[in-house]
Amino acid sequence: MKRSLTKNNFYFPYLLLFVQPIFMATNIIVARGGVEYVPPVSLAFWRWLSVFIILCPLFLGEILKKNNHLKKEFWKLFFLGSMGCGVCGAFPFIAGMSTTMANMGIIYTSSPIFIIILSVLFFKDKITFSRIIGLIICLVGVLTIVSKGKLQFLLNFKFTSGDLWMIGAAIGWAVYSIYLLNWKSHFSLMGRFTLIALFGSISLFPFYILEEIFFFNTSFDINFFFWVLFAAISPGIIAFTLYTKVQKFLGASLTGFTLYIFSIYSAIYGIILFEEELMNFHYFGAAFVFFGVYLARKAKKIR
Secondary structure, eight states, rough: OOOHHHHOOHHHHHHHHHHHHHHTTTTHHHHHHHHGGGOOHHHHHHHHHHHHHHHHHHHHHHHHHTHHHHHHHHHHHHHHHHIIIIIIIHHHHHHHHEEEEHHHHHHHHTTHHHHHHHHHHHOOOOHHHHHHHHHHHHHHHHHHHHHTTTTTHTOOOOOOOHHHHHHHHHHHEEEEEHHHHHOOOSOOOHHHHHHHHHHHHHHHHHHHHHHHHHTOOOOHHHHHHHHHHHHIIIIIIIIIHHHHHHHHHHHHHHHTTHHHHHHHHHHHHHHHOOOOOOOOOHHHHHHHHHHHHHHHHHHHOOO
């Protein structure tokens, strides 16, 4: 990271930490609305293929120019695409067919824990006591929101088959996050993202064909084009690009806290779009999350 950027814009990375989930949380809109019109794997496949088609004209020159690096980084890019776009792209949509949004929210917020564990084990990332406390406080805030402030809800929490898909998505996002940061690339940020989208759609293609043959048939109507393009642009291009930028500034562990902020924005979208009521537990939960992020931020010194 450039010294001048951090020196003159100290709070800029933390601003992105709160802005990125605004777009990332729109994925919840797709999960609740899009899967009614487009099958889950089909939606994930066409979403990432659309991302590639949109970005390709802008970065094709760079990709062709660095063709020798593409050969060297092929398997790394394919792995990132499989995790970030394949696993994290399709699993939540599949999970939404057999589990509740509350379950999805609880399980997906475990991803920062996996990020920290994997970062410490494989990349010797240092984790401070303040960071751990911040993570716990964030988790308490999220649990407050998804349980609607009722302990009995958590005591009666029941797992379904869809929850296993969400556990897979949480782990997949953790793996994607730490390797995205630690695997250096000769491509620009957006050039690599274009290739990740391509390989992500390729990894999804066999499962998309199986879904079409044995489970669902995609209807290529106006609803299909709307949801695919929406998923490609907002929680796709914008959210993933901002996430990568935040990682470059703050590292994988602290950037993982975007998932907690994500839960706050998801609740706001639910209020605005699905007529859900704003209750006291929303305020308390949000306060916990933001205080937890503040503690984690104090533990991180930008060099």
